Amino acid sequence: MIKSFLKLNLIAIRSLSRDTVRTYCVCTNTCWSCRKPLVTSNKFFCASCGSLQKVKNADFFTLLDVPNTFSVNTSILSSNFRQLQTILHPDKFSQKSDKEKMNSLEWSSLINKAYKTLSIPLERAIYILHKKGISIDEENTSVDPDFLSDVMDLNEQVEEAASTTDLEAIAKSLNSDVDHLYTSLHKYFSSNELDKAKSTLVRLKYLLNIDSVIKQKQLKYKLQ
Numbered sequence: 001m002i003k004s005f006l007k008l009n010l011i012a013i014r015s016l017s018r019d020t021v022r023t024y025c026v027c028t029n030t031c032w033s034c035r036k037p038l039v040t041s042n043k044f045f046c047a048s049c050g051s052l053q054k055v056k057n058a059d060f061f062t063l064l065d066v067p068n069t070f071s072v073n074t075s076i077l078s079s080n081f082r083q084l085q086t087i088l089h090p091d092k093f094s095q096k097s098d099k100e101k102m103n104s105l106e107w108s109s110l111i112n113k114a115y116k117t118l119s120i121p122l123e124r125a126i127y128i129l130h131k132k133g134i135s136i137d138e139e140n141t142s143v144d145p146d147f148l149s150d151v152m153d154l155n156e157q158v159e160e161a162a163s164t165t166d167l168e169a170i171a172k173s174l175n176s177d178v179d180h181l182y183t184s185l186h187k188y189f190s191s192n193e194l195d196k197a198k199s200t201l202v203r204l205k206y207l208l209n210i211d212s213v214i215k216q217k218q219l220k221y222k223l224q
C-alpha cells in the first residue's frame with residue numbers, strides 16, 4: 001500500500017512543473033494542521049500550533065535521543081523513554097482531534113518498540129547490525145564446528161538434567177560464557193569490527209536459547 005502511495009506521488013510530482021515541485025516538497029515539511037513549516041529540531045510537535053505530527057520512520061537511537069552505540073547508557077535510555085511516553089501517551093490526547101489521537105497511538109507504539117529493541121542487549125546488537133545492512137540469519141552464517149559441538153553437548157546435558165540443582169550448575173557455567181560473549185560484543189562494536197560482532201552475536205543467540213530451555217525446565221520442576 002505504501003509502495004503504491006509512493007508511486008502515485010511520484011507520478012504526481014513528475015507531472016508538475018519545476019516550481020510547483022519545489023512547493024510540493026516544502027509542503028511535505030509543513031504542519032498537517034496549521035500548514036506552517038515544521039522545525040526539524042522538534043521531532044513531534046508543530047512549533048506554531050502545537051499539534052502532534054504524523055509518525056515518521058525514525059532511527060531508534062535518534063528517537064530516544066541516545067548516542068548510536070552498543071554501549072548505550074541504559075539509565076539515560078530508560079529516563080528518555082519514560083519522558084517521551086509521558087508526553088506522547090494517548091491519554092494526553094483524549095480531548096484532541098481524531099488525527100492527533102491516532103498520531104499519539106502511532107508514536108507511542110513506535111517508542112515502545114524502539115525502547116524494547118534498545119533496552120535488550122541482544123536486540124540492540126541485532127538492530128545496529130541490521131542498520132548497517134548485516135543480517136544474522138543463522139542459515140547463512142557459518143559457525144565454528146567446535147562451538148556447535150559444544151552447543152550440542154550442552155543441550156544434551158540440559159535434557160539429561162534430573163533436578164533443579166543439575167540445571168543450576170549448567171546455568172552457572174552458561175551464564176559465565178554469556179557474560180564473556182557480551183564483553184566481546186562491546187569490544188567489537190567499539191572497534192567497529194562488525195564481522196566479529198556478528199559471529200559473537202550468533203554464538204550468543206545459541207547460548208541464550210539454551211538458557212531459555214533451562215529456565216523453562218526449572219519452572220517445570222518447581223511446579224511439580
Ligand SMILES: [Zn+2]
Nearest residue numbers: 031034046049
Ligand atoms: Zn501547526
